[in-house]
Amino acid sequence: MEKIAVVGDYESVVIYKTFGWDVFYINLADRNEVVEIFKDILKNPDYKKIFVVEDVYQILAELYPDFDKEKTVIPLTSIYGTKNVAKQKYKKLVAIATSIKIE
Template sequence: MYKMAVVGDRESILIFKAFGADIFAVDEGETLQNKKLINRLASDGYALILVTEQVAKHLSDVLEHFSRDLLPAISIIPSVEGSFGLAEMMLKKNVERAVGMNIL
């Protein structure tokens, strides 16, 4: 049995508390701390980590690192400030890597 974590600014992630996810309110500027947090969560048996876009945009190398492993799955969710398409961009990049060009 695995757990689920949500990382982001407090306002955006509060509601997930109601569904039993563990929430970690962080400051998007604290890149190093956030990287450490993600690493800790990954080794603590969290299968699913949701990260808000605002936080995730500074953590691309960590996301890249965990994209090679089966678990955890790190997924990007929009924050209250709205979405600027980071997840779509990453999907596009994957398609380009796999197919050789952007076919979307």
């Protein structure tokens, strides 16, 4: 059975438990913990989609460059506001797919 994982700070991701998704709370200050928890999720073949708050997405992009090659990783806005990470990611994907640069 396919499962969905959500990774982030408690306040930002606790709501996703109501959808029946598996929620992983992390301490954003411990960057190594972020990467280790993410790698553990990747090892589980049941997780097909992984939602991460933007702070986690940025940490993974810095410390684990190939983090989104194996499974679908979708950035979420945290309760602390947006950093436009998702917008930047989708602009890049559109540019790759269509050869059109969106401003």
